[in-house]
Amino acid sequence: xxxxxxxxxxxxxxxxxxxxxxxxxxxxxxxxxxxxxxxxxxxxxxxxxxxxxxxxxxxxxxxxxxxxxxxxxxxxxxxxxxxxxxxxxxxxxxxxxxxxxxxxxxxxxxxxxxxxxxxxxxxxxxxxxxxxxxxxxxxxxxxxxxxxxxxxxxxxxxxxxxxxxxxxxxxxxxxxxxxxxxxxxxxxxxxxxxxxxxxxxxxxxxxxxxxxxxxxxxxxxxxxxxxxxxxxxxxxxxxxxxxxxxxxxxxxxxxxxxxxxxxxxxxxxxxxxxxxxxxxxxxxxxxxxxxxxxxxxxxxxxxxxxxxxxxxxxxxxx
Amino acid sequence: xxxxxxxxxxxxxxxxxxxxxxxxxxxxxxxxxxxxxxxxxxxxxxxxxxxxxxxxxxxxxxxxxxxxxxxxxxxxxxxxxxxxxxxxxxxxxxxxxxxxxxxxxxxxxxxxxxxxxxxxxxxxxxxxxxxxxxxxxxxxxxxxxxxxxxxxxxxxxxxxxxxxxxxxxxxxxxxxxxxxxxxxxxxxxxxxxxxxxxxxxxxxxxxxxxxxxxxxxxxxxxxxxxxxxxxxxxxxxxxxxxxxxxxxxxxxxxxxxxxxxxxxxxxxxxxxxxxxxxxxxxxxxxxxxxxxxxxxxxxxxxxxxxxxxxxxxxxxxxxxxxxxxxxxxxxxxxxxxxxxxxxxxxxxxxxxxxxxxxxxxxxxxxxxxxxxxxxxxxxxxxxxxxxxxxxxxxxxxxxxxxxxxxxxxxxxxxxxxxxxxxxxxxxxxxxx
Numbered sequence: 001x002x003x004x005x006x007x008x009x010x011x012x013x014x015x016x017x018x019x020x021x022x023x024x025x026x027x028x029x030x031x032x033x034x035x036x037x038x039x040x041x042x043x044x045x046x047x048x049x050x051x052x053x054x055x056x057x058x059x060x061x062x063x064x065x066x067x068x069x070x071x072x073x074x075x076x077x078x079x080x081x082x083x084x085x086x087x088x089x090x091x092x093x094x095x096x097x098x099x100x101x102x103x104x105x106x107x108x109x110x111x112x113x114x115x116x117x118x119x120x121x122x123x124x125x126x127x128x129x130x131x132x133x134x135x136x137x138x139x140x141x142x143x144x145x146x147x148x149x150x151x152x153x154x155x156x157x158x159x160x161x162x163x164x165x166x167x168x169x170x171x172x173x174x175x176x177x178x179x180x181x182x183x184x185x186x187x188x189x190x191x192x193x194x195x196x197x198x199x200x201x202x203x204x205x206x207x208x209x210x211x212x213x214x215x216x217x218x219x220x221x222x223x224x225x226x227x228x229x230x231x232x233x234x235x236x237x238x239x240x241x242x243x244x245x246x247x248x249x250x251x252x253x254x255x256x257x258x259x260x261x262x263x264x265x266x267x268x269x270x271x272x273x274x275x276x277x278x279x280x281x282x283x284x285x286x287x288x289x290x291x292x293x294x295x296x297x298x299x300x301x302x303x304x305x306x307x308x309x310x311x312x313x314x315x316x317x318x
Numbered sequence: 319x320x321x322x323x324x325x326x327x328x329x330x331x332x333x334x335x336x337x338x339x340x341x342x343x344x345x346x347x348x349x350x351x352x353x354x355x356x357x358x359x360x361x362x363x364x365x366x367x368x369x370x371x372x373x374x375x376x377x378x379x380x381x382x383x384x385x386x387x388x389x390x391x392x393x394x395x396x397x398x399x400x401x402x403x404x405x406x407x408x409x410x411x412x413x414x415x416x417x418x419x420x421x422x423x424x425x426x427x428x429x430x431x432x433x434x435x436x437x438x439x440x441x442x443x444x445x446x447x448x449x450x451x452x453x454x455x456x457x458x459x460x461x462x463x464x465x466x467x468x469x470x471x472x473x474x475x476x477x478x479x480x481x482x483x484x485x486x487x488x489x490x491x492x493x494x495x496x497x498x499x500x501x502x503x504x505x506x507x508x509x510x511x512x513x514x515x516x517x518x519x520x521x522x523x524x525x526x527x528x529x530x531x532x533x534x535x536x537x538x539x540x541x542x543x544x545x546x547x548x549x550x551x552x553x554x555x556x557x558x559x560x561x562x563x564x565x566x567x568x569x570x571x572x573x574x575x576x577x578x579x580x581x582x583x584x585x586x587x588x589x590x591x592x593x594x595x596x597x598x599x600x601x602x603x604x605x606x607x608x609x610x611x612x613x614x615x616x617x618x619x620x621x622x623x624x625x626x627x628x629x630x631x632x633x634x635x636x637x638x639x640x641x642x643x644x645x646x647x648x649x650x651x652x653x654x655x656x657x658x659x660x661x662x663x664x665x666x667x668x669x670x671x672x673x674x675x676x677x678x679x680x681x682x683x684x685x686x687x688x689x690x691x692x693x694x695x696x697x698x699x700x701x702x703x704x705x706x707x708x709x710x711x712x713x714x715x716x717x718x719x720x721x722x723x724x725x726x727x728x729x730x731x732x733x734x735x736x737x738x739x740x741x742x743x744x745x746x747x748x749x750x
Contacts, residue, residue: 105639109639109640110593113593113639113640128524128641130523165523193515
C-alpha cells in the first residue's frame with residue numbers, strides 16, 4: 001500500500017491483514033526491548049498542521065519502535081505560521097529525501113491533495129471531518145481483540161457524527177468487518193444526506209442501549225456549540241450521554257469506547273469511562289501496534305503481500 | 319480606414335440564417351454591406367463557418383483593480399475576444415469595489431484599449447455589504463446599467479426592496495432601465511459551505527450549501543419584483559427549484575430574467591470528490607437532476623442567457639485546502655464550445671443565449687447582438703462548428719489557468735471576432 005488516505009481504499013481482507021500485522025507488532029511491545037529494525041534508514045515526517053496529542057505521540061512511538069528516523073513538524077512552530085503554503089511546505093520536506101509524511105489537517109481532503117506534490121507515502125492522521133483511518137483500524141483491532149469477530153455485532157456511534165472524521169471512518173471499517181452500525185444523534189449533528197451510508201439512525205440512545213454490543217461515544221466539541229445544535233449540554237446529556245443509569249441498561253458483555261479526549265460528564269459519565277467494560281485505554285494502547293502495521297505496510301519491504309514473512313522478520317529482531 | 323470582408327460564411331442572427339459576405343470598417347465601426355462577393359482591404363475566410371452577432375457575457379470577473387495577479391482588464395478582454403465576446407459585464411467585486419464613480423471611471427479608462435467593450439457593473443450596496451445603497455445615479459450617468467453585489471446575495475429583504483424601488487426611479491431618470499442582478503444565496507443556510515449539500519458533501523466531510531439557500535432568495539426576489547414592478551436578473555442559477563420558480567414567474571408576466579453558466583449545465587458535485595479546488599465555485603456544482611433542469615430551462619426559454627461566470631484565480635490561491643481556496647472557475651474561452659458540445663440545441667438558439675438575449679439584459683442591444691445588416695454596429699463572431707479541440711490551460715489567453723474543462727475534448731470554436739469593425743481574433747489567435 002502506497003498511501004493510507006482513508007478506509008475507503010481498504011476492503012475487509014486488507015483491514016484484517018493490517019490487524020493481523022498489528023498483532024505481531026503488539027507482541028513486540030511486550031518484550032524488554034520494544035523495538036524492531038524493520039524501518040531502519042527510513043524517515044517519517046509528522047506533519048501536524050492541526051494540534052494533536054495522542055495521535056501524534058502514538059505515530060511517533062510507532063515509527064520509533066520500527067527504528068525509523070522521525071522528524072516532527074508542527075504548524076505552530078513552522079513557516080506555515082509565516083504564510084507558507086501547504087504545497088511549499090510539503091515540497092520543502094520532500095526535498096530532504098523522506099519516505100513518509102503523516103498528515104493531520106483541519107481541512108478535509110488535504111492528505112489526498114498532498115499526494116500530487118510528493119513521492120513520499122502519505123498517511124492520513126485525520127483530515128477535517130473526512131477520515132481518520134488509523135483510528136478506525138485501532139478501534140477495529142480493539143473490538144476484534146475483545147469479541148474475536150465483528151460479524152453480527154451491533155455498534156452504536158453516538159454524538160456529533162457530522163463533524164466527526166472518526167465516525168466516517170468507523171462506519172466504513174465496522175460495517176466492512178460485518179457489524180451493524182446505528183448512528184445515534186439529533187439530526188442537527190448528523191450528516192445532511194446519508195444516502196449510501198450502510199447505517200441505521202436513532203434519535204435517542206435509550207432506544208438502542210439494551211441491544212448494542214458497543215457504545216461508541218463521540219466527543220462533543222465545545223466550539224461547535226456556537227451553532228446551537230442542541231439547547232444545553234444538560235439536555236444533550238439527558239438524551240445522548242452515556243450516564244451511569246443508561247450504562248447500567250447495557251448488556252453485560254457490551255463495551256464502551258471513546259476516541260478521546262473525553263468530556264467527562266457530557267457525553268460520558270466519569271464512572272462509566274472508568275468501568276471494567278470501558279476499552280478507552282486499550283484503544284490508546286492499541287494505537288501503537290496498529291500504526292506500526294500501517295507504517296510497515298506503506299514503507300516496509302514486505303508491504304501487503306509479504307505479511308506471512310513478517311512474523312520471521314519480527315522474530316529475527318529479538 | 320481599413321475594411322474587412324468576412325467571406326463565404328453563413329449568417330445567423332435573430333432574423334434567421336442566410337449566406338453572404340459581410341463588409342465592415344474600423345473607423346465607423348459599422349457593417350458597410352452584406353451580400354455576395356464583397357471586397358475589402360482584408361479578407362477573413364469564413365467558409366464552413368457561421369457569422370453571428372458578437373457575444374455578450376453578463377458575468378465575468380476581470381479582477382482589475384485589486385487582483386491583477388489573477389487577471390487584468392487587458393488579459394480578461396483578450397480571453398473574452400478569443401471566446402467570441404464583444405462585450406463583457408465586469409463584476410464589481412474588485413478591490414476597491416465598483417461602488418463609486420471614481421472606480422468605475424478608472425475601469426472605463428483602462429478598458430479603452432481592451433479587446434472588447436467592458437461594461438462595469440455597479441455594486442448595489444457600498445462595499446457590497448448589503449447595508450447602504452451605492453450611488454446608483456452617479457454610476458448610471460457613467461453608463462452602468464447592471465447593479466449587483468455579486469459574490470454576496472443581498473440578505474435583507476427590506477434593503478433589497480428599497481434598492482429595487484430606487485433603481486426603478488433612477489432608470490426612469492436616465493431614460494434606460496437599470497437591472498439589479500442577484501447572486502442568490504441565503505447566507506444563514508450556507509455558512510461554512512464549500513460545495514453543494516448532499517450525499518457527496520456528507521461523504522466527503524465538507525460543509526455544504528443546500529439548494530434551498532439559492533431558492534429562498536429566488537423566491538423572495540420574485541416576490542419583491544412583483545411588489546416593486548422593477549426588473550430582477552438572477553445570476554448563475556443552479557437548481558431545479560430555481561428554474562421552476564423563474565418559469566412560473568415569467569408565465570405570470572413578471573420582469574424576471576436569468577442566466578446559467580456552462581459549468582452549472584455540465585458538471586455536478588461529484589467533480590469535488592478529489593478535493594480539487596478547481597471544482598470549487600459559488601454557487602456550487604449541483605446534482606445531475608439540477609443539471610437536467612437547467613438544460614431544460616435553456617431549451618424552453620426560461621433561462622435567458624449563458625453567462626460565463628469567468629472567475630480567474632492564481633495557482634497559489636487554488637492550491638490551498640478545499641475549504642480555504644476561493645471559489646470560481648474560468649469560462650470566457652470555453653463557453654461557446656461547451657455549449658455546442660454539451661447542449662442539444664440548434665445553433666441559432668445557442669447564439670441567442672450568448673448574444674442578443676444577454677445584450678438586451680445588459681442594456682447594450684443598440685451596439686451588441688444586433689442584426690447583421692448594413693449600418694449596424696460591426697460586433698461579430700465567426701464560429702467554426704467543426705473544429706475539435708482539447709482544452710489546454712496553458713493555451714488560454716486568461717492570466718489564470720483554473721478551467722474545470724482542462725483536457726476535455728470540445729467541438730466548435732471561435733474562428734474570428736470583430737469588435738467595432740476591426741478583428742480582435744483571426745483564426746483563433748488574438749490580434750493584439
